[in-house]
Amino acid sequence: MSKKYCENFRIPKHLEVPMGAVIPAPVKENPNMKTGNWRTERPVIDHEKCTLCLNCFVFCPDSCWHLDEKGERMVWNPVYCKGCRICVESCPADALQNVNELEFKGGVVRLEKPY
Amino acid sequence: MAKEMIMAGCAAAAHAAKFARVEVISSYPIRPYTGIMMELSKLVANGELDAEFIHGEGEHAQVSIAYGASACGARAYTGSSGVGVTYAFETFSPASGGRYPIQMAIADRALDPPGDFGSEHTDVMSARDQGWIMGWAETPQEIFDNTIIYYRIGEDPKVMLPQFSCQDGYFVSHIPDKVIFPEQSQVDEFLPPYKSPHPLDPTRPTSHGPQIFPDQGPAIDLQRAQAMLNTPKVIETAIADYNKIFGRNYSPFLEEYKTKDADFVFFLQGAHARTARYAVDHLRKKGVKAGMVKLRFLRPFPTEKVAETLSKFKAVGCVETSTSYGAAMKGGNLIHEVRSALYDEPKRPAITSFMAGLGGEVVTFDEFYNMAKVLAKAAKTGKVDQYVYWMNFDNEV
Amino acid sequence: MAQWTKTPTGEKVYEITIWARGVTQDMEGRHLSLLLSKAADKEGKFTQAWDNYADLPDRVGVPLRKYARISDEEIEMRYAYENSEPNMSIVMDDTIVKGIDVLRGMQKGGVLVVNTKRPPDEILKLIPNKELLKTLVCVDATGIVGGTGLEGLDFMGSEGGVEAASVGAGISAPLVGAAAKATDRVKVENLVAVAANKAGVKAGNKTAVVKSL
Numbered sequence: 001m002s003k004k005y006c007e008n009f010r011i012p013k014h015l016e017v018p019m020g021a022v023i024p025a026p027v028k029e030n031p032n033m034k035t036g037n038w039r040t041e042r043p044v045i046d047h048e049k050c051t052l053c054l055n056c057f058v059f060c061p062d063s064c065w066h067l068d069e070k071g072e073r074m075v076w077n078p079v080y081c082k083g084c085r086i087c088v089e090s091c092p093a094d095a096l097q098n099v100n101e102l103e104f105k106g107g108v109v110r111l112e113k114p115y
Numbered sequence: 116m117a118k119e120m121i122m123a124g125c126a127a128a129a130h131a132a133k134f135a136r137v138e139v140i141s142s143y144p145i146r147p148y149t150g151i152m153m154e155l156s157k158l159v160a161n162g163e164l165d166a167e168f169i170h171g172e173g174e175h176a177q178v179s180i181a182y183g184a185s186a187c188g189a190r191a192y193t194g195s196s197g198v199g200v201t202y203a204f205e206t207f208s209p210a211s212g213g214r215y216p217i218q219m220a221i222a223d224r225a226l227d228p229p230g231d232f233g234s235e236h237t238d239v240m241s242a243r244d245q246g247w248i249m250g251w252a253e254t255p256q257e258i259f260d261n262t263i264i265y266y267r268i269g270e271d272p273k274v275m276l277p278q279f280s281c282q283d284g285y286f287v288s289h290i291p292d293k294v295i296f297p298e299q300s301q302v303d304e305f306l307p308p309y310k311s312p313h314p315l316d317p318t319r320p321t322s323h324g325p326q327i328f329p330d331q332g333p334a335i336d337l338q339r340a341q342a343m344l345n346t347p348k349v350i351e352t353a354i355a356d357y358n359k360i361f362g363r364n365y366s367p368f369l370e371e372y373k374t375k376d377a378d379f380v381f382f383l384q385g386a387h388a389r390t391a392r393y394a395v396d397h398l399r400k401k402g403v404k405a406g407m408v409k410l411r412f413l414r415p416f417p418t419e420k421v422a423e424t425l426s427k428f429k430a431v432g433c434v435e436t437s438t439s440y441g442a443a444m445k446g447g448n449l450i451h452e453v454r455s456a457l458y459d460e461p462k463r464p465a466i467t468s469f470m471a472g473l474g475g476e477v478v479t480f481d482e483f484y485n486m487a488k489v490l491a492k493a494a495k496t497g498k499v500d501q502y503v504y505w506m507n508f509d510n511e512v
Numbered sequence: 513m514a515q516w517t518k519t520p521t522g523e524k525v526y527e528i529t530i531w532a533r534g535v536t537q538d539m540e541g542r543h544l545s546l547l548l549s550k551a552a553d554k555e556g557k558f559t560q561a562w563d564n565y566a567d568l569p570d571r572v573g574v575p576l577r578k579y580a581r582i583s584d585e586e587i588e589m590r591y592a593y594e595n596s597e598p599n600m601s602i603v604m605d606d607t608i609v610k611g612i613d614v615l616r617g618m619q620k621g622g623v624l625v626v627n628t629k630r631p632p633d634e635i636l637k638l639i640p641n642k643e644l645l646k647t648l649v650c651v652d653a654t655g656i657v658g659g660t661g662l663e664g665l666d667f668m669g670s671e672g673g674v675e676a677a678s679v680g681a682g683i684s685a686p687l688v689g690a691a692a693k694a695t696d697r698v699k700v701e702n703l704v705a706v707a708a709n710k711a712g713v714k715a716g717n718k719t720a721v722v723k724s725l
Contacts, residue, residue: 004501004502004503005444005445005446005501005502005503006445006446006503006505009505009508010508011508012508020228021228021229035574036611037575037608037610037611037612038571038573038574038575039573039607040533040573040605040607082573083573084572084573100607101607101610101611102606102607102610102630102634102638108610108611109611110610110611110612110613110640111611111612111613112612112613112616113612114567114574114575114576114577114612115574120674121546121549121550122673122674123562123672123673123674124672125671125672125673126672126673126674129673130674146569146671147671147672149671150670150671150672150673151672153670153671153673154673154674157673232565232566285565285593286590286591288672289562289563289565289671289672290560290562290590290591291561291562292590386591387591389590389591390588390589390590390591393520393588393589396520397520477589477591477592477593478591479589480588480589
């Protein structure tokens with residue numbers, strides 16, 4: 001019985017997809033959607049003024065602020081911060097301010113595409 | 116005085132709806148056709164178009180609003196893409212069976228899963244049995260003209276059927292090109308106002324869609340089948356009038372390119388015809404006798420015209436941008452129509468189909484050259500090795 | 513050379529990629545590609561100008577792309593999802609240069625135009641693959657136009673809508689004037705004729721700093 005339809009076509013390696021296009025989901029971070037290059041300004045923290053009220057941690061839509069392991073300082077995530085300034089507006093101690101991204105060397109994952 | 120604009124297919128369809136003096140627009144956002152409704156909402160807000168702009172709560176509601184408005188005697192316009200078309204599926208038969216000539220502007224989008232904005236014709240192809248007139252546009256100018264022509268065809272008293280005016284998402288709907296605007300007086304001359312034969316009216320109450328017994332069913336179906344049979348004549352008159360008033364050069368059903376002495380042709384519809392013409396030019400320069408035939412109306416399918424035109428060639432390759440899993444030829448949709456049309460011809464070409472451009476993929480020159488290789492061999496030997504070729508994938512045979 | 517960048521005789525179509533920030537600069541980015549296309553049209557060239565499909569619908573701050581193509585012969589492959597081999601890259605916000613490889617796919621000897629207040633050397637420090645670049649043009653478009661740069665923002669026109677009658681009222685005007693300084697594909701006189709902010713085009717052309725590498 002000769003093959004007449006699609007039996008003998010093979011999908012090349014670079015186009016392979018899992019069945020039903022079902023893929024494993026990211027747990028803590030999504031390495032396929034790095035949004036650090038969306039920001040034009042980054043929040044800079046003055047640790048002397050910070051009271052550890054955790055407002056920035058609560059209000060950040062991208063979970064880019066968290067306490068370090070010792071629980072003494074706030075740590076900022078440069079890979080995903082989109083520069084939306086919500087943390088700067090919601091800090092009650094005036095410990096945060098916006099500074100243009102080009103004043104800093106590094107701190108951004110350099111990408112080929114917008115994400 | 117014609118005005119030349121640079122706009123994409125979405126804006127062209129919206130402005131054509133304005134020229135056609137639509138009265139009720141029902142909208143719901145879904146990419147890529149959403150540009151049409153964005154542009155129409157701006158025209159209505161500016162006062163350039165005097166129409167009711169209604170936002171439905173889903174595509175099902177959208178089409179219901181449209182044919183409800185048409186039942187009252189208004190010219191209605193709506194649209195959708197991709198899974199929106201399949202969500203509205205239940206309403207397609209009432210709109211066609213109740214003989215409400217609404218127009219649905221479709222910018223094709225691949226169906227879910229997973230989530231692909233690219234153009235694929237399966238969304239509207241899956242509604243080809245519902246009794247709607249449907250056809251594809253290749254350029255923004257063509258979708259502009261189709262919007263006006265389809266109203267004239269659909270609202271003709273011998274036809275009275277709704278229409279899908281389709282364009283490929285992104286390729287036609289989002290890439291700008293030159294569009295020539297006519298004068299409003301020219302459009303008014305071509306397109307008379309809509310006269311519903313049985314509008315909803317409190318002074319003359321009517322029932323739309325009552326309950327019937329099974330033995331009354333066939334008569335109603337036959338009525339609609341005969342309306343579809345009347346449509347080709349109406350199409351020919353409408354296109355001839357349009358060419359005369361607006362100075363275009365459309366052929367009603369099939370558009371042929373370099374087919375005079377061709378050995379084989381690409382048979383397709385939609386945006387990729389643009390690339391196909393250049394591919395045919397390159398093939399001709401290399402001495403390969405290729406041609407292209409573009410289908411302008413999928414429903415009503417021009418059976419006699421297709422049989423008469425395609426039987427002149429030695430091989431026909433249907434370029435399918437839609438899928439029909441498990442169908443008779445297990446590939447796309449166009450091959451079934453073409454094979455049925457050619458069945459009675461004494462001299463038949465070898466017919467095969469190529470799955471190309473699925474998921475919104477660009478059909479490149481290399482793919483056309485591979486298709487030409489297969490078709491040249493089929494033209495020489497008179498038979499095909501396979502009925503379906505999936506372009507860009509390796510064939511182990 | 514990718515298939516879709518070739519003309520019928522095998523020459524390369526001149527490709528321009530424009531990078532802008534979403535929502536706030538979306539309209540100006542589109543106007544920039546339309547200005548280039550309309551001006552080249554006036555010279556009798558074949559052109560194409562469109563938006564990148566995957567970057568829309570835009571969100572505030574996302575780096576998005578607009579495209580333009582200019583060619584002396586007919587453009588055969590109109591359907592492409594991106595300009596994969598740009599000859600010129602125009603960046604409307606200088607922080608994009610730090611986070612995105614704006615020279616990806618560029619043919620050797622390309623041009624980069626940046627809207628920035630900083631000197632060219634500082635911008636060059638941010639680009640690791642500068643061997644692809646032949647010319648760098650820096651212009652302070654936001655300074656020339658003045659204000660916040662958000663005046664006259666109009667959301668219509670995205671998603672396949674039509675442009676308003678006037679193009680080039682904001683920062684796209686000085687940027688296109690600066691771009692004309694580094695290429696002969698489009699002339700400044702034609703750009704001034706089609707832009708709404710004619711003074712801006714001339715000011716951009718005059719004050720742009722061109723650095724050859």
